[in-house]
């Protein structure tokens with residue numbers, strides 16, 4: 001069954017949300033907290049190791065009621081069934097969207113075009129596990145008989161961002177293997193990585209769903225050439241593996257068939273870290289912990305699929321984001337993890353969220369007249385506090401933010417962790433409360449200032465507050481909680497795409513630039529001058545001299 005084509009702005013709930021926004025937009029969160037002593041209890045949820053506090057949002061019971069009605073009118077529940085059931089919800093590419101199957105309990109079955117895909121998933125998981133163990137244990141060795149010490153993941157976009165984000169996030173759990181990532185076609189990237197490597201003890205994993213991506217093929221060839229200056233052609237078999245849906249292309253690269261890991265077209269690149277695309281993750285943390293990552297995601301899948309909207313974390317976060325994006329006109333959202341380990345999470349989510357929901361055409365093929373995909377950005381706290389928090393606190397833009405923190409520190413350092421978490425709690429409190437002119441005056445007077453000197457300073461020191469945040473407080477950063485966290489955002493993307501009436505699982509918008517880069521390269525190869533606009537023409541002339 002195709003996804004419904006419901007214009008969200010035509011729903012009853014949308015109209016009511018507009019009116020409700022008009023009525024409530026000037027309310028201050030500080031007052032909402034004063035009026036309702038139970039606000040924090042009312043707008044928070046406990047699920048497994050997660051505690052979500054969404055009380056510091058500019059909402060009341062009616063806002064939530066209407067947002068849930070909006071989801072209902074957009075047939076969210078039926079869409080969730082279609083998503084998990086393997087319906088062709090990626091309609092423009094004629095594919096199902098089944099990253100959830102990659103972490104499903106494989107003792108069951110899920111048939112797609114007559115094939116039990118869970119059986120296939122289980123087979124590839126076994127292959128990943130055996131391969132990772134043989135490299136980690138030193139059973140598989142390099143061409144001179146030495147055990148591997150380094151692994152290089154060669155891929156870009158979804159074939160890089162997930163593995164790099166997770167291996168960084170779970171560095172605490174990693175083994176002796178040093179992980180490296182080469183993604184950019186900029187030769188400086190690959191050359192800087194190669195400088196650190198010993199060909200005798202380095203294993204390379206080429207990851208590309210299509211195996212046609214310019215960047216990945218260029219980097220893989222450069223690395224192969226470098227490798228062959230130290231080793232023989234036959235040694236490629238013991239130093240390279242590949243992950244792809246395009247098995248033919250891999251053969252021509254010279255990779256040994258038992259080092260080829262399949263993936264499937266029902267897994268989108270940006271949702272693929274759970275598949276063999278996560279091979280470098282399994283190598284870095286071992287297959288058991290990779291399995292824990294999948295378990296966390298599976299538990300979040302079950303929560304999302306089976307929990308009523310009112311207690312459903314991904315649904316609530318998605319609806320709150322729609323509230324700010326479509327009614328308050330907020331254009332961006334910040335994601336601020338309070339752990340250095342998650343420093344690549346915002347970059348990872350940028351692809352997940354912006355490549356999925358950056359669409360201006362609805363499911364009926366018509367331009368939308370409302371905002372879709374939010375712009376995502378962020379950096380870990382506390383570094384971000386000393387960088388861009390000024391603008392969130394006192395700038396002119398409304399920037400809703402997700403604060404992600406952990407109760408326990410992995411290194412058991414209470415001193416650092418308490419300092420970190422004091423900042424974590426203080427920031428959301430400050431963003432919500434602000435500081436009014438009376439408080440500012442009192443503070444300045446206490447410092448001995450008075451008269452004009454005091455009054456001149458007051459406006460600069462006032463914080464309006466009323467800045468919305470979600471707080472996700474998780475027990476501990478583990479493979480399992482990370483898996484659940486990533487799956488949470490995947491489902492948030494899904495819910496928003498359904499309500500915005502767009503297709504979240506294609507990415508046609510990245511093609512034009514690729515095509516034009518290809519034309520320019522062909523023109524250069526043929527020493528021809530192409531047909532470009534005058535600006536591009538001049539730039540090309542300056543570049544070529």
Ligand SMILES: O=P(O)(O)OC[C@H]1O[C@](O)(CO)[C@@H](O)[C@@H]1O
Nearest residue numbers: 156157158159208209210213269
């Ligand atoms: O895995 P591949 O096929 O090399 O693609 C890499 C990336 O390129 C894109 O197709 C577009 O940038 C992403 O969706 C994908 O993750």
